[in-house]
Amino acid sequence: GQQLNQSPQSMFxxxxxxxSMNCTSSSIFNTWLWYKQDPGEGPVLLIALYKAGELTxxxxxxxxxxxxxxxxxxxxxxxxxxxxxxxFCAGQASGNTPLVFGKGTRLSVIA
Amino acid sequence: xxxxxxxxxxxxxxxxxxxxLRCDPISGHTALYWYRQSLGQGLExxxxxxxxxxxxxxxxPSDRFSAERTGGSVSTLTIxxxxxxxxxxxxxxxxxxxxxNEQFFGPGTRLTVL
Numbered sequence: 189g190q191q192l193n194q195s196p197q198s199m200f201x202x203x204x205x206x207x208s209m210n211c212t213s214s215s216i217f218n219t220w221l222w223y224k225q226d227p228g229e230g231p232v233l234l235i236a237l238y239k240a241g242e243l244t245x246x247x248x249x250x251x252x253x254x255x256x257x258x259x260x261x262x263x264x265x266x267x268x269x270x271x272x273x274x275x276f277c278a279g280q281a282s283g284n285t286p287l288v289f290g291k292g293t294r295l296s297v298i299a
Numbered sequence: 300x301x302x303x304x305x306x307x308x309x310x311x312x313x314x315x316x317x318x319x320l321r322c323d324p325i326s327g328h329t330a331l332y333w334y335r336q337s338l339g340q341g342l343e344x345x346x347x348x349x350x351x352x353x354x355x356x357x358x359x360p361s362d363r364f365s366a367e368r369t370g371g372s373v374s375t376l377t378i379x380x381x382x383x384x385x386x387x388x389x390x391x392x393x394x395x396x397x398x399x400n401e402q403f404f405g406p407g408t409r410l411t412v413l
Contacts, residue, residue: 192341223404228407229407230392230406231342231390233402233403276341276342278342280399283400286347286357286358287332287342287400287402289334289342289343290341291340292340292341
C-alpha cells in the first residue's frame, strides 16, 4: 500500500528558530495536507495543498506541494513555545480514497 | 456543539469484552471517518461513511471491528472480543461532501485493553 515517509521524527529547537519538515511518497498524491496534534487532542488541519508546485502560507507556516506530486514540505518561521506538538503530513490519491498519514514529526521548542 | 465530539474520552476494558465508541460529527458534514492511532504512530484509516453507507471498509483490521452510522449523523465503532493489540486512540473525523480531504477531527477515545 501507499506509504509516507516523514522526517525528521523529532526536533528540538530554540525559540525564534525556523523549522522545516518534509514528507515523501512512493506514489503520486493529488492532495497534500499538514495537520498539528496537541497532547490529548485530535489533529487540526493547518494547510491543504491541491496543485503540484503550489506554495501556501498560513501565518508563520508555509507549505509546498512538490512538483513531482510525491513530496511536500512544511516550514515554520520564528518558532514560539505554542508550536510544540506533533505535525503530520497526509496525502490523498483521489477524491474518495482515504487519507494516508505520515508517522509525524514531534517538535519541541526550548524557550 | 461546533466541533466533532467523541465518547467516552477514555475506556479501560478487559480482554475479551466488547466496546462501543461513539462519534458525533459536525452538523451538516456528510462524510465521517474512523482512524486508529497507536502510540508514537501516524493515523491508520479504518472506515469511511458517506451518509449512512460505508463505501470503504478496507481498513478494518479484522471481523471483530464493525461500524454503523444512523440518520447521517452519529456513528458507532464496535470492537468485539477486544484484544490487547486493540489498545490505541480511536479518532473520528468529519468533512463536507465537497471538501472530503479537509477533515476535522474529534479529540479521540483512548482505549486500553488489559
